[in-house]
Amino acid sequence: MGASGPDGSLQSMLMNRSLSDPALQAASAQAPDYPILPDVNVLKVGGQSLMDRGRAAIYPIVEELAEAKRTHQMLIGTGAGTRARHAYALAMDLGLPTGVLTDVGSAVSGQNAQMLGYLMARHGVPVVGDAGLGVVALKVAESGAAIFAGMPPYDMWQHVPAEGVIPPYRTDAGCFLVAEVYGARQMIYVKDEDGLYTANPKTDESATLIPEITVDELIERDLADLVIERPVLELMRNARHIKSVQVINGLRPGLITRALAGEHVGTIITAA
């Protein structure tokens, strides 16, 4: 690659302009997109919604994932859950900054990854230390699936929320970004509800299921509560590979398999 190209080319702009220059950013949009792991499905197994329920919820999911990996390559991220919530509350009470809370949340999602890893070990599914490529491709190719902790490694560099100190980018965002960077086949959030509702179905009986919705509609509706971290919506808008995600109920046997096959069995949120 030459140090520069003709004036106005991407290469010459890269050398001469600020990386924040809108013309340079627009020119970079013309670059091709090479999907790194296009056959891999990224799934997120919820922390509070599933892991914290223990074996009643997790054993059937382990069996379903073990069967599914025969036909589908999977990267399985884990959420954090109730211990993270306790630690967030404690850390907040102590006046600690968002960066410290991020670290604490990471540890909990790491525990869940390890526990899920022990349960899936007999099926040859490894836990990968971090989702930076490393051995991920080999592990997925060899065993059909690998498990990772869903929290993004933002640590002391986590964005600070407008209100309070709870890390805004947690495991939903981390798993989404893994799917996006690898150009994965799809992103499936496995939770304990049938999908996205008009309100939190656990606390509001009038809540109704929304089978399909766009990010724009979702932002416009400005729901007070949401089944997925809000910043994921913004990430989806800007994503180049992952244009839709599906939220499904992992407590209903068979839905993971059907979602992997491309069926619409929960709520599909699309970017456009």
Add this chain to the structure above:
Amino acid sequence: MTPDPSFVTKDVASVFARQTLLDRDLVRQPERPVVRLLPWLNVVTLGGRSIIDRGSETIKPIIDVLRAVMPMHRLLILTGPGVRARHVLGVGLDLGLPTGVLAAMMSTEAEQNGRMIAALLAEDGVSYLSHTTVAHQLAVHLAASRAAVSNGFPPYGVYEFPPADGKIPPHRTDSGAFLLADAYGAAKTIYVKDVEGVYTRDPALEGGDPPELLARVSVAELAERGIETLPIDPIVLELMPTAKRVKEIQIISGLDPGNITKALAGEHVGTIIHA
């Protein structure tokens, strides 16, 4: 709506238990002041293209100044990547690699610049610290030494956000330094560049009114002015309003390294941008 009532969650009691952490009313707790973890910390960021790429003529005097101020001020020196990051960005874009991979590649160059700066200060007890060490053991390193050097890029790597337009990683040195400084509650956040500060218009552009240096300017005012190119990544201006402890940043010219001494002593040189 749960299919089987036998699913019992094993909760740890807390104010956030059994909620999504996404309900605006539930997460709105009485706002507690966030403590400054390292209230004596000064975060000094050396620009990659603006300072380090200029070579020894620019860097050596800055090293001398940093060495001289260390007895008075505890420093975390962060470095940007410069022109090599532009090159690897060009190669990576051409190969069709995603933003997250580009971010990881660029970050390596910022790290290499940091290692070179640390080497020049090694005899004064200064070492290069990895991201992990900076996040978890900065306190002990700055108790053992008056200064440490690290990578200005945040450790986002493959978890970098896809930008709104194009593929260039949005979180780079300036925002990495800012987020870290705020998390630690740093006393001062200083950006060392090759311009005196922020001007009313880009001094590098020809024609128009002569540019004037803005001594003190708010984020809102800067946004209103719509200056074409700023000496700092605009994303920092988006991060500043929500920051908990770092409410202002200072941009100074390292071409006159005495500015670093003055800024650390609390003198108003260059431009101060406040939230």
